[in-house]
Amino acid sequence: MRGAISSEAFLRLTGFSRLLLLIALVLGGCRELPADRLYALFLDEAPTAADWERALPRQVTVKGGRQHVSRLIPNIDEDTVHATTASCHHGGKFPDPLAVDLRAFYTESELFLRLSWPDPTEDRDIRGWSFDGERWFNGGNAEDGFGIAWDGGGRFAPFTCAVACHIEDFGVHGDNFHANNRMKLAAEEAALDLWNWKARRTGRFGFADDRTLSAKGMEGDVPGEIFQENSRARLAPERGLLPFAEGDAPIYDQDGQVVGETFLPPGTTAPGFLTEHPAGSRADVRAVGTWEDGRWTVILRRSLETDDPRDVRFVPGDKQGVAFGLAIMDNTLIEHYASVLSERLVLQAPGAAEREDREQ
Secondary structure: OOOOOOHHHHHHOOHHHHHHHHHHHHHOOOOOOOOOEEEEEEOOOOOOHHHHHHOOOEEEEEEOOOOOOOOOOOOOOHHHHHHHOOOOOOOOOOOOOEEEEEEEEEOOOEEEEEEEEEOOOOOOOOOOEEEOOOOEEEOOOOOOEEEEEEEOOOOOOOOOHHHHEEEEEEEEEOOEEEEEEEEOOOOOOOEEEEEEEEOOOOHHHOEEEEEEEEOOEEEEOOOOOOEEEOOHHHHOHHHOOOOOOOOOOOOEOOOOOEOOOOOOOOOOEEOOEEEOOOOHHHHOEEEEEEEOOOEEEEEEEEEOOOOOOOOOOOOOOOOOOEEEEEEEEOOOOOOOEEEOOOEEEEEOOOOHHHHHHHHO
16 A cells, blocks of 8 residues: 555654544554454653553453542441452443553563553552551551563463453352452463552552463462561561551551651551562562553553563464453552453554555
């Protein structure tokens, strides 16, 4: 087809012009644009803020989560709350779905992936402590975050988040329902590459936890726990006091100082968890996240290929791309929003559009 447009020229167009161009290409018979594709275009260097604004977005709808709002129904028992929560295993219809804006670029060596979604509250203070001048109190909060599961081996067709949603300990007793929802795979020999971003525990330190999801559940690419409760009770289990319970106190304050060694004024705070910086393959995914005007925006960065065979490979020019599923957590560690359709990331080879047009 004459008049082919390069990736660089496409990026220089305004958003409305890009939309008109894509419609013209489809109606003109140039090529069909699959509805389940997120396309990453090639750049010589890491994308700038202007590049992200001009990128072609893919809107991924996630459903079935628990929005961080005031309790909708007061004075209700926990079993009923659990049974009526719109999580992936209950299949409820509220709250409303979320639209997550995904955009992607890549260079010769790295993939850049941006996610942006609405969230009226910035929740980073998971199990944060506060000091009133005499005692420490724990707020019991969770944190915002997300997980991306990559089916790099093409084991599941079509792939959706549902393959990783497994119910354990299901039961009904009288009027009570109970179930523990664990992220794990039913297929014994299958595995997914999982990138887990947590607003406080990983976001503060500039990474997303690189993990593997299998029939055993979730585990870091490098074994070991890198998140520990900032709790004196954890250091003295013989006391019989659970971490964060009344009477417990943090080990370190917000500035990293040992609690009890210096005077602390009322209003002093402390993190609920301590993060050990990941090493090796667990540190492959870098992340920068910001919350502004009721919206999270997180940019991930990872090499196209790593030395870990469990990690997904991103191959420019592979028209099938890599299938992925997305989960969004809104101040929760349990009930999350999840994508329900098959999604794929395709790295458009440099000059591919022009070559395809000449062949038609």
